[in-house]
Amino acid sequence: MTALAQSLVPASVPVPDAFEARTNATFEALMWALSRPGTVQTLPAPGMKGLVEALVDRECKVFCDDADLSDFVAFTGAALMPAAAADHAFMGLDRAEGLKNLEQIPVGSALYPDDGATVVAFARFGEGQKLRLTGPGIETSVEITLGGLVPGLWALRAARSRYPAGFDMFFICGTSVIGLPRSTLIEVL
Template sequence: MATQTALDLSQLLPGFADPTRESQAAFRAIMNATARPGLVADLAAAPTPPAGLNRAAGAAALTLVDQDTPLWLDPGLHGSAAETWLRFHCSCPLVTAQVDANFAIIDAGSDMPALAEFNQGDARYPDQAATLIIMLPALAGGPTLELRGPGIADVTRIAPQGLSPGFWAERAELVAHFQYGIDLKLCAGDQLVSIPRTTRIITTGA
């Protein structure tokens, strides 16, 4: 566990104003997106997070992360206002070892941590696998991905920007061992797209 230092709350931005109502609304959007990989959830109503987090990633953290879920935070955000904001509003323990995390918040702009280092779940308890919240510049305009699998009637397409060329191959290798695998929440601006481990992806051109 990373050492927890006292929080400087002087510059703290607010979290949900009405946590009950707002977290319910955000959760439903995230649940719908998780049930339908590729569907874009709109989290524009969520509070403005500090620099370093986008609104969708902040909303996902406020909605899902708490004292029971260790969080691995992108090293680029260590010591930032974003870290203080997450620690205060989510009360979550921060961990430095990837394997200890239930959730991770990753900025695709910095070095992508090795996906295999995150908890891939147990054969008997695949739910223990980590959920990665990955922040991207945009969910459109990048290479097109064809998604198939549970939650998708036939095929759906997304084109997230900002992921390294090898990212999807790395992920494909991990989820090939279903029921092991990591679950992804791609966040850009106000928007979130969910890619659970069951989604089969074909990358089709730049």
């Protein structure tokens, strides 16, 4: 390295601060959750706040139906929006109102599939509705059970999916996360 080049890079080995380490680990969990639908990945901290930190900022439009979390979202600079205009939705899907909101969530278009939103909701893993998943990220098929979700959720998801348009979902249970991208075919067993 020349003297000049040497002065351009940090002298010591860089160390991520707590925020960087946390958001990096959160994203890694989300990335593998979406890459291997149905597998349970581990978040560095329980709840949705970590996802907000890792993904959302002033470039985002966020739907959030939880007052406490809304304050946290607003702090990132993101615009709080109704479901129909959101690119990220942190929402309750344990009640009928959740279905109404999900009906509004943007699915993008064949021209711009990336306009389909990312939906984050709480669920209980290992109980409730049994689902069989097939599609990218799954070698043959995988079965999971997700509980604490409003009936009709999977029918609504199927009705609104027009691949490559659709929305992508993350379910959170404590520090565990399961991802269901729009590319996953879900069979309700």
